[in-house]
Amino acid sequence: MHELSMANSIVETVIAEANKRNAESVSEVCLVVGKLxxxxxxxxxYCYKLLTKDTILEKSKLKIELEEGKVHCGRCKFIGPxxxxxxxxxxxxxxTLECPKCGGExxxxxxxxxxxxxxxxxxxxG
Amino acid sequence: xxxxxxxxEGEIFDVELEEQILKANDELATRNSEILRRHGVKAIDVMGxxxxxxxxxxxxxxxxxNRKYRIAVFNGDLTTTIDSDRVARHGAEVIQINxxxxxxxxxxxxxxxxxxxxxxxxxxxxxxxxxxxxxxxEFKLGADKRLVVVSxxxxxxxxxxxxxxxxxxxxxVINKLDLAESMGVEYEKLRSxxxxxxxxxxxxxxxxxxxxxxxxxxxxxxI
Numbered sequence: 001m002h003e004l005s006m007a008n009s010i011v012e013t014v015i016a017e018a019n020k021r022n023a024e025s026v027s028e029v030c031l032v033v034g035k036l037x038x039x040x041x042x043x044x045x046y047c048y049k050l051l052t053k054d055t056i057l058e059k060s061k062l063k064i065e066l067e068e069g070k071v072h073c074g075r076c077k078f079i080g081p082x083x084x085x086x087x088x089x090x091x092x093x094x095x096t097l098e099c100p101k102c103g104g105e106x107x108x109x110x111x112x113x114x115x116x117x118x119x120x121x122x123x124x125x126g
Numbered sequence: 127x128x129x130x131x132x133x134x135e136g137e138i139f140d141v142e143l144e145e146q147i148l149k150a151n152d153e154l155a156t157r158n159s160e161i162l163r164r165h166g167v168k169a170i171d172v173m174g175x176x177x178x179x180x181x182x183x184x185x186x187x188x189x190x191x192n193r194k195y196r197i198a199v200f201n202g203d204l205t206t207t208i209d210s211d212r213v214a215r216h217g218a219e220v221i222q223i224n225x226x227x228x229x230x231x232x233x234x235x236x237x238x239x240x241x242x243x244x245x246x247x248x249x250x251x252x253x254x255x256x257x258x259x260x261x262x263x264e265f266k267l268g269a270d271k272r273l274v275v276v277s278x279x280x281x282x283x284x285x286x287x288x289x290x291x292x293x294x295x296x297x298x299v300i301n302k303l304d305l306a307e308s309m310g311v312e313y314e315k316l317r318s319x320x321x322x323x324x325x326x327x328x329x330x331x332x333x334x335x336x337x338x339x340x341x342x343x344x345x346x347x348x349i
Contacts, residue, residue, distance in 0.1 A: 002229055002261045009147050017143060037148070038264045038290050085322060087286055094289040097324045105326050108293070112264075116145040123139065 003040055006114060007047035011057060014119055018056055023121035026060045030118045036069040036082070036095065036111035060120075069095060069111030075104035082111065151265050154233035158240060158268025165245035169253055170347060171267050173291060174275035175284070176257030179301035181209045182334035183275055183343070184252045188216040190340055191349065195249035200239045202231040202256045209254060219243060230261035233268055250349060259284065263291030271347050277302040278311040285319040292323045297346045303331045303338070 010031065018026050029048075033039055041064055048062050069082035076099060083100035086093050099106045162169050174180050188197055198219040201210045210222040221239045223231060236253060243251075253269055255262040259276075274295040276284050279302055285292055292298060298320045306313055317329045328346040332339035 002264065005228060006147060009150075013143075013145050013147070017141065017145075021141065036290065036293075038260055087319075087322075090283055090286060092283070092286045094286050094323060095293070096289075096322055097293055097326065098322075112148070114147045115149070116143045116147065118140055118142050120140055 002038075003043040004047045004051075006039060007044055007051050010048065010116060011051045011055065013116060014057060015055060017119065018121055021121060022124055023056065024124040025122045026057045026119055027122055028061045028063060028120035029057070029116060030063040030065065032065045032067050032113060032115050032117050034067040034069065034111040034113045036108060037114055039114060065117065067111055067113055070109050071097070071099070071106035072109045073099040073102060073104050073106045075099065076102035078102065078106070079109065082106075082108065148264065151233050154237060155266035155268040158233055158237055159270075160268075161237075161240055161245070162251075162268060162270070165248070167245055167248050167251060168271075168349060169251040169267070169269040170349075171253045171255060171262075171269035171272045172275065173255045173259075173262045173272065173295075174257065174299075175259045175277075175280055178257070178275045178277045178280065179299075179332075179334045180254050180257065180275050181212055183299060183301065183332070183340075184213060184254055185216055186334055186337055186340045187252065187344065188213065188218045190344060191250065192217060195349075196247055197250045197252070198243055198248050200231075200236065200251060200253045202235070202254055204228075204256065213254075219248075225256055229256055229258050230265050231255050231267060232265045236267045259288045259291055263294045271296045273297040273299060273343075273347065275299045275301055276316070278306040278309045278313070278316070281309070282311045282315065285316055285323065289323045292320055292327065295320075295324065295327050297343070298327050298329045299339075299343055300329065300331045301334050304333045304335070 071082045072079050078101040082095045085096045172180050199213045200221045202223045210220045214220045223235050300316050320329050330342045
């Protein structure tokens with residue numbers, strides 16, 4: 001639901017960076033989105049398209065890489081993918097903060113991020 | 127023979143950025159939490175769907191605690207002051223945060239609200255987030271505890287359908303227990319759903335209309 005404000009931050013950040021580097025246009029933006037973030041990728045792409053119209057990002061390609069949800073267990077020191085559980089009654093699959101190894105409580109160490117990894121710029125000629 | 131390759135003018139070049147978009151909010155949240163700690167003020171982020179009972183719960187908590195603490199409420203809403211007016215009747219200081227069209231409060235809005243109150247005169251702040259079971263979870267505000275209110279009238283699936291906000295929560299309040307039977311929703315199932323997503327969370331059943339369960343909410347929040 002907050003994809004529009006996220007897309008706006010992304011576009012503003014990229015424009016500032018491109019201007020700083022005297023770029024003519026931006027051809028690609030590579031974004032990393034954590035699987036445990038609450039961002040909808042389809043909506044994010046749609047908002048990005050709307051917001052980049054008539055800017056130096058207009059023809060840019062938005063590349064999205066997904067970051068896996070990783071957890072750390074304080075008890076058994078497990079570090080790895082977050083446990084996914086299924087509720088057979090409702091046919092719902094959901095992540096849980098239970099340690100996949102010992103059943104203890106885990107902390108999320110990655111998968112919540114959203115960051116701009118890199119951008120491709122075209123420099124002004126002359 | 128050695129060759130040196132340099133980019134031509136007009137050529138495309140890569141820039142590594144690593145620019146965190148969500149982290150900017152996290153940093154502001156940390157700043158809020160430091161400000162609160164410096165003034166000895168505790169803050170509770172109250173999240174939940176529209177109509178789940180966030181305002182009712184806050185009203186009850188104020189009634190329960192206003193002799194012990196000096197309390198303020200930050201009310202996040204799109205445009206109206208309905209909730210603020212309700213809370214103000216209980217004598218707490220109320221700051222309305224209108225988000226316009228935004229679906230959640232963020233750390234910057236809360237920072238502005240913190241600047242508009244006299245923190246020396248306060249012990250406790252309830253931050254009522256925008257009614258939404260998705261986005262507020264992603265934006266930390268700098269509160270000591272995060273509480274999610276759900277009610278049985280939202281149906282039996284809302285916890286498993288929105289696991290992410292429950293992963294962020296310290297306390298889950300399941301409200302309107304008096305309507306559970308008519309709704310065909312079981313409190314125990316909702317409770318086990320919340321614990322299944324987040325084994326650390328404290329789950330409390332309430333009936334905010336009558337005040338049932340409010341003591342346990344206070345206990346769970348450690349205030």
